[in-house]
Amino acid sequence: MEKNLFIGIDVSKLVLDATALFPSNEHFHRQFKNSKAGFNQLLKWVGKLNAKEGHGLVFGFEDTGVYSVGLGRFLSEKGLRFVSENAYRIRRSMGIVRGKDDQADSLMIARYLKRNLDELKFGHAAPDLLLELQQLSSQRERLLKEKSAHKTRIKEMRVLEGCLDMRFLLKVEKEMVALLDRKLREVQAEINRRIAAQRELREQKELLCSVPGVGEQTANQMLVLTRGFTRFPCWRKFSCYAGLAPFRYSSGTSVKGRTKVSKIANKKIKALLTMGALTSIKAGNEYRSYYERKTAEGKHPMAVLNAIKNKIVSRMFAVIERNMPYVCLQS
Incomplete structure (x- = not known):
């Protein structure tokens, strides 16, 4: 079984706080500049720590937008394994945390990597x-x-x-x-x-715009968020990411909440999909008959609207997978 050295990195605007965590739980901390020179110094430091042991390296950091882009690109160019994880996911997985400082956060990230190694999805820098x-x-x-x-x-x-x-x-x-x-x-x-x-993106955008309810802005956002439809394995994963997937809320025999979508979502794409669904219903295309039929059956209008948004997402993924524009089969 491969032994790994886990390097948790807390990224801020100017500096990186890095903690190297060994399988024995021994750990070391050091701070570097958030620049290419700092990235090289980070690798040298990790190399010295790992010189005798020869462990595999696993880097991890929170996705902090523009501040973490450079680090991700550097590690990707070096062919190193790294995870750019959502900060909310890391913090929710580590139990009760009191207080906050950058050194403690980098250790928390390293421990998250070690604890969840089997489930980690190693990333690569976007083009x-x-x-x-x-x-x-x-x-x-x-x-x-x-x-x-x-x-x-x-x-x-x-x-x-x-x-x-x-x-x-x-x-x-x-x-x-x-x-x-x-x-x-x-x-x-x-x-x-x-x-x-860019030919591939241009063709993908044309395919996306063939789907009812998808306009130029929605298509552009889908290309960016999915990284050209390489980031999500299926439409259901993206639907969950966009806050469109319904989840049950129940416990034992007394708590029986209604099934509803989560508030943890990318609200930007969710709003675009909502506008696309509403526009489609008003335009009188195939979604309108579906909306009228389901509401007549007693379904809540918002639940039907959410189902239409999921239909739009599934069809966007389908046209990209098949490399064919959308064709309505209804007469």
Whole structure:
């Protein structure tokens, strides 16, 4: 049986706190810069610790967005085994934790790796194009939020127009909205350009858009979140990730809660799928007849809507797997 040296890494903006945990539970801690030079120093330190034992190496860290991208890419290029795990999953699996500091967190991550080795899914860095698309998508969301905030301020100022001179401020806010509109169009054009320049992503997007209820934004998000449909083994796993999978809530004979979806979800893609499902129902396509039939049978409208969202997800995965556009079999 292979013995492993587990390296738990707590990632922050400027530094990495690393703890190396041996099978004997002996552990050592050291801090490095969150940079390529720091990554190289981390490997040298781990190499010295492991020089005599020759254990297999297992690295792990919490997915902290932009701050952990560089570390993941570095380990992937070196061909090393690593796990980029959801912070919520790590903390929920480690029992009661009192207090918090970076050194203790890195040890907790190392212990998580050791305890769950058989269930770990070793990762690899996403292609640069998908990482760039992810950042562009995030920028688009930020611009949308800023635009919404300025439009809200315009509404508030109009309330004061009757008693105060708000012309200058209204002019400033309207100019900001116009500027954000222009920047949104530029960002969206750049997203479309990069997808169009990559043949596989372009073809996948065309397939996704053939599914009823899937628009351009939903297709773009699916490509980013699934890393070109390589991150999730099946549509059911993605459905759970998006917060669409219903779970029972019961215990013994007294607790009999209703089956419902979890609040642990990617709310961004869930909102897009909800809008797609609602638009499809209003448009009168195949989902509308399903919605009307199920609600007539007494199903709750929101439960039927959730079922439609799951249908959309399953069909997106199906068209990619079959490499064929969606065809409605209903007359």
